[in-house]
Amino acid sequence: MLHLRPVGEQDQAFLLRVYASTRADEIAQTGWSEAQAEAFVRMQFAAQQQHYRSHEADADFAIIDIDGVPAGRLYVARRPERIHVIDIAILPPWRGRGHATALLRQLLAEGERAALPVSIHVEIHNRAQRLYARLGFQEVSSAGLYRLMEWRAGAAPTPQP
Numbered sequence: 001m002l003h004l005r006p007v008g009e010q011d012q013a014f015l016l017r018v019y020a021s022t023r024a025d026e027i028a029q030t031g032w033s034e035a036q037a038e039a040f041v042r043m044q045f046a047a048q049q050q051h052y053r054s055h056e057a058d059a060d061f062a063i064i065d066i067d068g069v070p071a072g073r074l075y076v077a078r079r080p081e082r083i084h085v086i087d088i089a090i091l092p093p094w095r096g097r098g099h100a101t102a103l104l105r106q107l108l109a110e111g112e113r114a115a116l117p118v119s120i121h122v123e124i125h126n127r128a129q130r131l132y133a134r135l136g137f138q139e140v141s142s143a144g145l146y147r148l149m150e151w152r153a154g155a156a157p158t159p160q161p
């Protein structure tokens with residue numbers, strides 16, 4: 001069973017592990033020692049958390065529980081003009097099983113009910129773009145390493161090869 005619960009102070013070590021899993025492929029290519037990689041991940045995680053908390057203070061920060069086991073995170077900002085997915089990440093053992101799809105579909109249904117678009121920033125090399133496109137997200141802008149993708153009720157999904 002998929003369940004969301006608010007992030008608590010006791011979740012910081014888990015959230016660090018989730019963050020590390022999102023950077024593992026990139027870090028594996030650096031040739032860093034385990035200590036160097038860990039220091040980098042801790043620094044980047046702290047910076048990300050600080051950024052999210054200072055720029056998205058009123059957002060919903062949730063732990064994704066699957067069958068009572070913490071499996072990921074979902075951060076969502078609900079704004080008057082849109083629902084913005086700040087971050088969604090699931091640990092590798094639970095990836096590819098439809099959990100992110102189910103959560104995103106819930107947000108799309110919420111957007112449809114509220115007549116609001118749903119948006120997400122995604123790194124240009126992130127494989128999750130295929131998932132977002134299948135769900136009907138379309139690229140609306142690009143800056144540096146990120147694309148802004150947006151879903152609007154009634155918009156046709158972009159065909160994918």
